[in-house]
Amino acid sequence: MLLTFNNVQKKFKEKQVLAGVTFEIDEGESIALIGPNGAGKTTMIRSTLGLAPIDGGEIVRNFDTRKDVGVMLQHDLFPDNLRVKEVIELHKSYSKSKVSTNVLLEAGDLVKEAKSMVQSLSGGQKRRLSFALSLAADPKLLFLDEPTVGMDVTACRMFWNKIREIQEQGKSIFVTSHHLDELNDYCRRFIFLKDGKIIADVRKEDLNTQKVIVVHHASAEEAVDLQRQFGGLVEDRKLYVMDPNKHSILCSYLQQQGITFEERLKEVKDCYREIYDIKEEEGVKQA
Numbered sequence: 246m247l248l249t250f251n252n253v254q255k256k257f258k259e260k261q262v263l264a265g266v267t268f269e270i271d272e273g274e275s276i277a278l279i280g281p282n283g284a285g286k287t288t289m290i291r292s293t294l295g296l297a298p299i300d301g302g303e304i305v306r307n308f309d310t311r312k313d314v315g316v317m318l319q320h321d322l323f324p325d326n327l328r329v330k331e332v333i334e335l336h337k338s339y340s341k342s343k344v345s346t347n348v349l350l351e352a353g354d355l356v357k358e359a360k361s362m363v364q365s366l367s368g369g370q371k372r373r374l375s376f377a378l379s380l381a382a383d384p385k386l387l388f389l390d391e392p393t394v395g396m397d398v399t400a401c402r403m404f405w406n407k408i409r410e411i412q413e414q415g416k417s418i419f420v421t422s423h424h425l426d427e428l429n430d431y432c433r434r435f436i437f438l439k440d441g442k443i444i445a446d447v448r449k450e451d452l453n454t455q456k457v458i459v460v461h462h463a464s465a466e467e468a469v470d471l472q473r474q475f476g477g478l479v480e481d482r483k484l485y486v487m488d489p490n491k492h493s494i495l496c497s498y499l500q501q502q503g504i505t506f507e508e509r510l511k512e513v514k515d516c517y518r519e520i521y522d523i524k525e526e527e528g529v530k531q532a
């Protein structure tokens with residue numbers, strides 16, 4: 246195992262942020278850590294890196310947090326008065342990196358900005374520089390905390406394509422993001438945090454065997470009426486029915502009534518709906 250969390254506890258004053266987190270990561274896994282604001286995702290990453298001491302349980306690391314790890318934290322901190330290329334070279338010197346500066350500039354799509362002062366970079370360009378730096382030591386494990394915040398569409402695509410290349414080299418990725426579609430497309434395992442605990446641990450291959458029926462409606466009343474009959478979750482005038490036992494009868498009914506619907510594979514955003522919406526607001530949104 247590359248990383249093991251065994252009943253990990255973490256408090257900030259009286260607030261229990263991690264309340265017994267247990268899981269294991271194998272080498273080569275790409276894991277998305279998912280949860281609403283304040284769920285404890287960053288705290289988990291910081292604890293793993295030894296930046297936030299834990300109050301109970303244990304973290305077993307089969308890697309060196311200085312040599313084997315690349316990190317993109319949520320907030321970028323760069324030295325002042327340096328050019329992009331100089332920041333990369335400085336960072337490389339810490340880890341005695343043999344990765345070429347040009348390779349890192351290309352990874353961050355910053356070749357044109359190599360001579361720009363770091364302070365003059367836009368928010369998205371700073372994220373790209375942070376990504377380039379995370380690769381400087383040719384790490385076997387990458388921790389990425391909301392990496393694509395501020396990146397434009399093209400930068401996001403380049404970023405995720407690079408992540409795919411890194412995955413194909415057998416390296417491990419541990420990423421948090423609120424962009425569920427990106428996680429769905431690029432990660433293989435999804436860990437959902439709620440109330441300081443892992444509430445679901447879902448693999449992509451499991452999602453690929455499950456379906457969701459989405460009914461598009463003219464009015465919210467119709468959606469609620471269908472929900473009364475078939476269950477599911479109403480959101481933005483759409484009804485999502487994930488229970489496979491309801492699918493056949495629902496499809497027949499919708500076809501009979503001439504109501505438009507879509508049947509598609511279950512995605513990470515559907516799990517999110519189930520975990521954080523349906524269960525929290527019972528009565529309004531029932532499974």
Ligand SMILES: Nc1ncnc2c1ncn2[C@@H]1O[C@H](COP(=O)(O)OP(=O)(O)OP(=O)(O)O)[C@@H](O)[C@H]1O
Pocket residue numbers: 257260262280281282283284285286287288289
């Ligand atoms: N240094 C700290 N001191 C006190 N409380 C903290 C500290 N760091 C985090 N917390 C609290 O711990 C909880 C979890 O924070 P954390 O940053 O881990 O959440 P998160 O899931 O990463 O959220 P987000 O999606 O907003 O980034 C929050 O309630 C936060 O206020």
